[in-house]
Amino acid sequence: MDEVEVVVAHSERATLRVGDVFLKVDADRARLEAEVEAMSLAPVPTPQIRWHRPPVLALAALPGTTLGRLGGPSTGSPAAWAAAGAAFRELHEAPPPPRPGQAGRSAAALRAQLDAECEQLVAGGVLPADLVTRNRRVAEAALRPWTPAFTHGDLQIAHVFVDGDEVTGIIDWSEAGRGDALYDLATFTLGHEERLDDVLAGYGAEVDRAVIRGWWSLRSLLVVRWLVEHGFDPFAPGCEVDVLRSRG
Template identity: 80%
Template sequence: MDEVEVVVAHSERATLRVGDVFLKVDADRARLDAEVEVMSLAPVPVPEVLWYRPPVLALAALPGTTLGRLGGPAAGSPAGWAAAGAAIRALHDAPLPPRLGRAGRSTDVLAAELEDECGQLVAEGVLPAALVDRGRRVAEAALRPWPEAFTHGDLQIAHVFVDGDRVTGVIDWSEAGRGDALYDLATFALGHEEYLGDLLAGYGTGVDLDVIRGWWALRSLLAVRWLAGHGFDPFAPGCEVDVLKSLGK
């Protein structure tokens, strides 16, 4: 009999694996409805929807493997990274979905979130003030006008599966919608800067590296306290705090 594996679980949602079936549980019906809809519009391989009975979405497992995870070693060939880049470009060039995604928050909203979060990080003694100030200056590069694209919104490296030089699927579309394409690229390469060149070889032109670094800083600063409060460790080697430290070198 297959065992139940808890893939991820926190107060907002949980994902379980039973054999070759993934069960995604989300108390937010509208978010789960939107995820199913946007998966049907994505021009890249996605998991097969086996059934959908809110609050549970059942998905088939994907073939292939991921290129790694944040805080762990990256894997795959340059061709695999380039294939991921090409798939991300295909997504960004697709017709826009109807809803705004996580990568589509306005610069005013992001700037306000950044100011508040940086203040909290320092006031609570979570991070040194010098590290926060340095990261905040780097993050400002991401706060600029951007053309809308079809974005995934949470394109962590662990959410893209490849087999050699072929992308076999992209998972976890709950944050997808219209947004800034460079947010996706930065999220995918977070903590694995050494593979950014291979990723961009497949993605193509039009990438401002200062903006990528800005998103690394912004995403990390906004995530540290949330992660620590939901059972994750942003201080683990290679994770968000190490990313912030690397941006000052």
Template identity: 80%
Template sequence: MDEVNVVVAHSERATLRVGDVFLKVDADQARIDVEVEAIALAPVPTPEILWCKPPVLALAAVPGTTLGLLGGPSTASPAAWAAAGAALRTLHDAPLPTRTGRAGRGPDELAADLDGECEWLVANGVLPADLVTRNRQVAEAAFRPWTEAFTHGDLQIAHLFLDGEEVTGIIDWSEAGRGDALFDVATFTLGHEDRLGDLLAGYGTDVDLDVIRAWWSLRSLLVFRWLTEHGFDPFAPGCEVDVLKSRM
């Protein structure tokens, strides 16, 4: 242990790695509370909590490697993707937590937020109006009744670790809670649409693919401003802009 590595850092939170320990520093204690509760309840492998002294949560590193990163190709096997899908199904079938998570916002709230973000994107010349309009139309398929599930809320491809074809840990639970299961499926496959079939081989095929596509558009539009304001680049290859363009 001879150095501190900054995993991610912006104005809301930062994650540091010191040897085999991750230190998560969060300005919002509620997010720490959510993460601690979700890790205790989730029926899938999670990091060991070493200690929690808000605003810092200390977690042990999980073994294995991720399937890839948003914007980069995934070289993982179909079986590894299927294993990730099976773990995701186990989570979604688990008893519900008490809190509503990021994936639990209702259609009216989502539609209002989406309209505001689309207006901002067009008014500021950030994205072409036809690109925004088309993806706003695609996103409407997500505005439908759904059955609550235990959701991760931010299940990016980099948040699930495997050793071969065995899931060894799922990290970053601060957005977890009751929500739409297909939000997690779409978030996990964002930018990796070609691997959706492999994931569903383990998850199960009783999903509405139009809703998955809707969540790809919806999530990309909703997070665009936040990403640019916090030092991330949605224009990077394979990221949000490319996801939006794929719907044209």
């Protein structure tokens, strides 16, 4: 009999694995519906939907493995990373969905959220003021106008599967929608800056690297407190706090 593996769980959602099936349980049914819609529209490989009965979505496991994880070593050949970049370009060039995604917040809204978060990080003693100030300055590069694209919105390295040098699928589309394409590229390479050249070689378009660096700082600043409050460790080696420290 297959065992039930808890892949990830917090107060908003949980993912379980039973054999070759993943069960996603989401308290926000609208978000789950949006994930199903995004997978149907995405021009890249996605998991097969076994069944969908809100608040649960059952997905078939993808072949292959991920290219690593945040805080761990990166794996795969340069060609595999380039293949991921090519898949992201295909996604970003597709007609974007009607709804805004995680990467679709306006510069003004992000600036206000970032300023408030930086203040709380310092006031609460979570991070030293100089580290926050330095990364707030770097993050400003991401706060500029952008052309809406079809974005995944949570394109962590653990969400992209490859087999050899071929992308076999991308999972977790709950934050997908219209947004800034460079947010996706930054999320994928967060903590693995040494792979950015390979990803951009496959992406095949001119990219402002200062914006990528800005998103690395911005995203890390915004999630540190949330991660701590939900039982994750952004202070682990190679994770978000180390990303912030690397901006020296």
